Amino acid sequence: GVNEALCDVIASLQWRAPTAIQVEAIPLALSGRDVIGLAETGSGKTAAFALPIIQALLDGEAHPNFALVLTPTRELAIQIQEQFQALGKPLGVRTICLVGGLHKTDQAIVLSKRQHHVIIATPGRLADHLADTKGFDLRRLRFLVLDEADRILNMDFEDSLTKILKELPRDRRTFLFSATMTKKVAKLQRASLRDPVKVEVSGKYSTVDKLSQYYLFIPAKLKDHYLAYLLHQLSGSTIVFTHTRLQASRVALLLRALGFSAVPLHGQMAQNKRIAALNKFRARDRGILVATDVASRGLDIPHVDNVLNFDLSSNVKDYVHRVGRTARAGRPGKSVTFVTQYDVMLYMEVERAIGKKLPLYEVNRDEVVRLGDQVGVRIH
Structure with a gap:
């Protein structure tokens, strides 16, 4: 049902299936239904709603x-805009991205020109513009997309979302995409969709077959040593996930001191620095991205070869999304999760949820000890 003009654009992007x-x-x-889409990370959800909207x-x-496309993080909003531009720009489709961290007045000036067809936004910044930007409204909106809906609701955007939904026309089409169907998402479905069709293409906590997953059981005090060892052993680009913003900054500084080309990414960085960090990693100017869970969802960087869970994620969903940053678009990938004496119960939950016991990643302990002296000097 996709029309010929869009098929030509798809062919030019070399999307074959x-x-x-x-x-x-x-x-x-395309048939006019509201849709609830449940799919694993990296499944091609963006095109699933972008193509019908452009058509x-x-x-x-x-x-x-x-x-209007609502999404939880700035990075994901920018990436969705890039996909809309790739598909729609040759056909004259104009987009605007409304996220925090960039100058709100500049965004308001662009909004006032009323030249954009598709708005991609985080809920907080869009709610601010609806309240403060003169002449801006969504009364003629035809399509609403709630992308990563489970995460939008987990990030305390409920108040902003309520304000936005009150401003939207009832006569609209709505697409809701989520990795999981939580109680909050079900409540949102009842509030915003009309007679929707539910589409589910994966299990609750599934990972792709080409992803090789391992764990490494180590003392907490030696995590830095083992990280340095693994990065010496692994080839290709790597994302290292940490639990806190402070930890991400610390680990990135340590890796640079050890001679690795690492760049941090976390929510406390200014937006221009976050974009610059991602662009450097995408362009392979930096081989290692040290990130919090701000990078765990939606970021489509096909060349990621490895994911290292330096700090174990606090819930199973985050684990699945983290390791889903590699083994994308049919490529193989590898993940290694650090498990310390404090993480055993949480790690057992991960194994139960994904339905498999992960193999132990084999290391040369003597080599780790040798590297440890070098790492210890850098730490102190």
């Missing part, structure tokens, strides 16, 4: 504020 969520969701969306723009009256 649709993903499972695209096969299920796109025909339903509707081409088929009907292309007016400002035609579609």
Whole structure:
């Protein structure tokens, strides 16, 4: 059902076959239904809603504020805008990205020109513009997309979301995409969708087959030593996940001191620095990205070869999304999770949820000890 003009754009992007969520969701969306899409990370969800929206723009009256995509993080919003531009720019589709960390007045000036068809936004910044930006409203909106809905609701955006939904016309189409169907997401579904079709293409906590997952049981005080050892052993680009912003900054500084090309990414960084960090990693200018869970969802960087869980994620969903940053688009990938004496119960929960026991990653303990002297000097 995708029209010829869009098919030509898809062919130019060398997309040869649709993903499972695209096969299920796109025909339903094109037929006029509201859609709930449940799919694992890296499943191609963005195109599943972008293509029907762009086709509707081409088929009907292309007016400002035609579609709104709400998403939880700035990085994901920017990435969604990039995908809309890749698919829609050759066809004249114009987009705007409204996120925090960038100058709100500049965004308001662009909004006042009313030249954009698709708004991609984080809920907090959009709610601010609806309250403060003169002449900006969403009364003619035709499409609403709630992307990563479970995470939007887990990040305390409920108040902003309530304000936004009150401003939207009832006569609209709504697509809700989420990794899992939580009670909060079900409540949001009842509030914002009309007779939706539910599409589910994966199990609750599934990971892709080409991902090789391992664990490493180590003393907490030697985590830095083992990290340095693994980064010497592994080839290719690597994301190192930490639990806190402070830890991400500390580990990135340590790795630089040890001669690795590492860059941090966390929520306390200024937006321009976050974008710069991602761009350096995407362009392979930096081989290691040290990040909090701000990078665990949605970021599509196909060349990530390894994921190291330096700090074990606080829940199973985050674990699945973290390791989903590698083994994307049919490529192989490897993940290694550090398990200390304090993480055993949490790690057992992960194994229970994903339904498999992970193999132990083999290391040369003598080599770790040798590297430990070098790491110890850098730490102190």
